[in-house]
Amino acid sequence: MDSLQIFPFLRTIVLASLISIAYSQCPIYTHYANTRHEPFSNGTWSLSSMRPVQSCRSFYSEDVEKTIERMSNVIIDPDLFRLFENSWPSTLDTTVAWRGLSKPIEASAEGGKAEESxxxxxxxxxxxxxxxxxxxxxxxxxxxxxxxxxxxxxxxxxxxxxxxxxxxxxxxxxxxxxxxxxxxxxxxxxxxxxxxxxxxxxxxxxxxxxxxxxxxxxxxxxxxxxxxxxxxxxxxxxxxxxxxxxxxxxxxxxxxxxxxxxxxxxxxxxxxxxxxxxxxxxxxxxxxxxxxxxxxxxxxxxxxxxxxxxxxxxxxxxxxxxxxxxxxxxxxxxxxxxxxxxxxxxxxxxxxxxxxxxxxxxxxxxxxxxxxxxxxxxxxxxxxxxxxxxxxxxxxxxxxxxxxxxxxxxxxxxxxxxxLSRDNPYYAWGPVLTGVASMHTRPGKPWPMANIMTILTSDDDDEIVRNLRWLLQSTDGLGVMHESVDAHNAASWSRQWFSWANGLFGQAILDIEKRKPHLLKMGYQ
Missing domain, CATH: 1.50.10.10 (Glycosyltransferase)
Structure with a gap:
């Protein structure tokens, strides 16, 4: 009989070791997210595929994968779906750096209580x-x-x-x-x-x-x-x-x-x-x-x-x-x-x-x-x-x-x-992206996060569509949310790996599906 069948715990150790070896061979995502990867989306913006291969993802959720698959039939525009597909799972794919248990705490002579892991x-x-x-x-x-x-x-x-x-x-x-x-x-x-x-x-x-x-x-x-x-x-x-x-x-x-x-x-x-x-x-x-x-x-x-x-x-x-x-x-x-x-x-x-x-x-x-x-x-x-x-x-x-x-x-x-006007000293506008900028990156560089929040706080179809178009055209073809983007130059941006903004974009798309599903049935080319 196979020793792995005799000792189930040994199977766990071996599998964990194999996973660790495979994960160590994964590309550094900071570098990976800085370049375009095929297959590209079949739309005007030809957005890159940015999800790491499954063996290199840091956390797996079947419910998330099923939702992405379901949304592929909800979002008609190929570029918009690719942006959602890349962005929403970013935290699970790339940022769960470690999971485990704390060290158990024993009861102390001074009266401190024991605590389980x-x-x-x-x-x-x-x-x-x-x-x-x-x-x-x-x-x-x-x-x-x-x-x-x-x-x-x-x-x-x-x-x-x-x-x-x-x-x-x-x-x-x-x-x-x-x-x-x-x-x-x-x-x-x-x-x-x-x-x-x-x-x-x-x-x-x-x-x-x-x-x-x-x-x-x-x-x-x-x-x-x-x-x-x-x-x-x-x-x-x-x-x-x-x-x-x-x-x-x-x-x-x-x-x-x-x-x-x-x-x-x-x-x-x-x-x-x-x-x-x-x-x-x-x-x-x-x-x-x-x-x-x-x-x-x-x-x-x-x-x-x-x-x-x-x-x-x-x-x-x-x-x-x-x-x-x-x-x-x-x-x-x-x-x-x-x-x-x-x-x-x-x-x-x-x-x-x-x-x-x-x-x-x-x-x-x-x-x-x-x-x-x-x-x-x-x-x-x-x-x-x-x-x-x-x-x-x-x-x-x-x-x-x-x-x-x-x-x-x-x-x-x-x-x-x-x-959302030029009366805000940190409002920035241009042909690539228009929205709220930050002193953190300098004036003239709107943050996609603010455009996403504009969508989440709007009941105006035209405003939502306008901001979705801005987001689509401002990724420099990488298909992810950056921290900031130059209002006049899509190739000038900060942070290729900013999971918070990515996840927020996914939230906005799922929110649109609930409140205004017709906006996901239209093209954004």
């Missing part, structure tokens, strides 16, 4: 081998429509992938709550390198654990969003009581409350924020790395950086506060399942959510001479405001997508009109 998922952003809290949460959100309960037993399910990401994000937050991007966990065996540079950041952190330590409010909001996405799709609230989720949420509440303080004490003394960021080569907030003075205790939470990783001018970043308010409220329903009748944390979450919303509506709405009442991008609580938008989500454009307001909200509609 937890699923972990290390999901990188793409061409940078690090896990951003924001990016990974949004990357996985692309598959929420297919997420279903598995009883916690299927280690190869989408549900397991989500649980692993939630567990790892909770670990990261407990260790370094002000940081936004992290290196691989110890258990992965993936080599780690020091992230130390000339920046001076307080509180200090482990350079071999953290990749980037920028305080971005949307990072912790993304952790709550990911948690709620999993809970809403599966109903599995018991999972959140097994490991460190409650402790991580408590930490999030504590640090965000600390970031609501006034810049001045009652006696007039200057108060340092709990987090400071000094970058000698640009981006350092003024006033000893604390930023501009801010009126405190108005409901809003300060954020030192935007979701683009650029420093805020005024640290009450309205889109991030919108996202955090929504995420607190939605994830509070998970907490309510876990707590006893006192509901202490649940109450804290809901109270803070309401307080932030009140702060936004009181201090984050300004009067524009042309558009009327609109949401500001950043404010300081003293009356200063930045009127613009950035393409990275959370953005003002994405407010309905985040669940903060409906698309019909009057203040949002006024804001949207300004954002």
């Amino acid at each position: 937890a699923e972990l998922s290390f999901v990188i952003t793409g061409d940078i081998e690090a896990m951003w809290l924001r990016d990974s949460a949004n990357q996985l959100q692309a598959y929420v429509s297919l997420l279903k309960a598995d009883g916690g037993k299927d280690k190869d399910s989408l549900a397991s992938l989500f649980r692993g990401a939630i567990n790892l994000q909770a670990r990261y937050i407990l260790g370094d709550p002000f940081c936004n991007a992290f290196q691989a966990p110890d258990e992965s065996g993936i080599p780690r390198h020091s992230s130390q540079n000339s920046d001076t950041i307080s509180p200090s952190y482990d350079y071999y654990r953290v990749f980037s330590c920028q305080w971005e409010l949307d990072s912790v909001a993304s952790f709550l969003q990911l948690s709620n996405d999993y809970f809403t799709a599966t109903g599995d609230w018991e999972f959140f009581g097994k490991h460190n989720w409650t402790r991580a949420v408590t930490k999030v509440l504590d640090i965000t409350h600390a970031m609501t303080i006034d810049s001045y004490g009652e006696d007039g003394t200057w108060q340092h924020t709990p987090y400071t960021y000094c970058a000698p080569y640009g981006g350092t907030p003024i006033n000893d790395c604390n930023g501009s003075p801010h009126r405190g205790n108005i409901g809003l939470v300060r954020s030192f950086q935007r979701p683009s990783d650029d420093s805020c001018i005024y640290q009450y970043l309205i889109p991030s506060n919108m996202m955090y308010s929504v995420a607190l409220n939605s994830s509070s329903f998970i907490m309510s399942k876990l707590e006893d009748q006192k509901q202490d944390l649940t109450t804290r979450m809901r109270t803070m959510s309401t307080s932030i919303r009140n702060g936004i509506e009181t201090y984050g709405v300004v009067q524009d001479p042309k558009y009327g009442r609109i949401y500001a991008y950043e404010v300081d609580g003293f009356g200063s405001a930045i009127l613009m938008d950035d393409p990275n989500v959370p953005s003002l454009l994405s407010a309905p997508f985040l669940g903060y307001v409906p698309m019909s909200d009057k203040v949002y509609k006024n804001t949207r009109r300004k954002i």
Whole structure:
């Protein structure tokens, strides 16, 4: 009898070894995504095939593959289907860098409780081998429509992938709550390198654990969003009581409350924020790395950086506060399942959510001479405001997508009109792509992410079609979403491997299928 039949575990080891050998022979996707591959789509744009061969993909989901096959009969235009086929599965195909179990924790003499191994998922952003809290949460959100309960037993399910990401994000937050991007966990065996540079950041952190330590409010909001996405799709609230989720949420509440303080004490003394960021080569907030003075205790939470990783001018970043308010409220329903009748944390979450919303509506709405009442991008609580938008989500454009307001909200509609016009200082236009650009890449280079969000927040067929056409013609023939594209030159772009934008495009196409299926039955040649 075959030894592999006698020892089933040996079969697993051998198969794992063979898979590891095969995967090591796969092309580096950063290079692969930089060139065109046959077969090309049979349309005007002749878009490249960009999915790695199946043996080189980092995660397999039968439901995702079936959906792609089904959509091949839904999307009539060959270029549009190829763009969907390449983009939507990008996170699963290329960015699940490692999955496994945490080391079990034994009970300690000091009273620490034993903890069983937890699923972990290390999901990188793409061409940078690090896990951003924001990016990974949004990357996985692309598959929420297919997420279903598995009883916690299927280690190869989408549900397991989500649980692993939630567990790892909770670990990261407990260790370094002000940081936004992290290196691989110890258990992965993936080599780690020091992230130390000339920046001076307080509180200090482990350079071999953290990749980037920028305080971005949307990072912790993304952790709550990911948690709620999993809970809403599966109903599995018991999972959140097994490991460190409650402790991580408590930490999030504590640090965000600390970031609501006034810049001045009652006696007039200057108060340092709990987090400071000094970058000698640009981006350092003024006033000893604390930023501009801010009126405190108005409901809003300060954020030192935007979701683009650029420093805020005024640290009450309205889109991030919108996202955090929504995420607190939605994830509070998970907490309510876990707590006893006192509901202490649940109450804290809901109270803070309401307080932030009140702060936004009181201090984050300004009067524009042309558009009327609109949401500001950043404010300081003293009356200063930045009127613009950035393409990275959370953005003002994405407010309905985040669940903060409906698309019909009057203040949002006024804001949207300004954002998608030349009255937005970061609006860019040209023959290749027209939309919202970012200071992160420079003016004149719109981000496809903003065009995708325009689609997701529109009920106008013409606007949706126009943006789909722009996206099709701006990939430089590669058939994937770039970070930014020169409005006048499709060959000038940044990031060939940006899985978040890819997944968001897939979400938009699936959303169009639900809301406006006739738009997928037309040609875009």
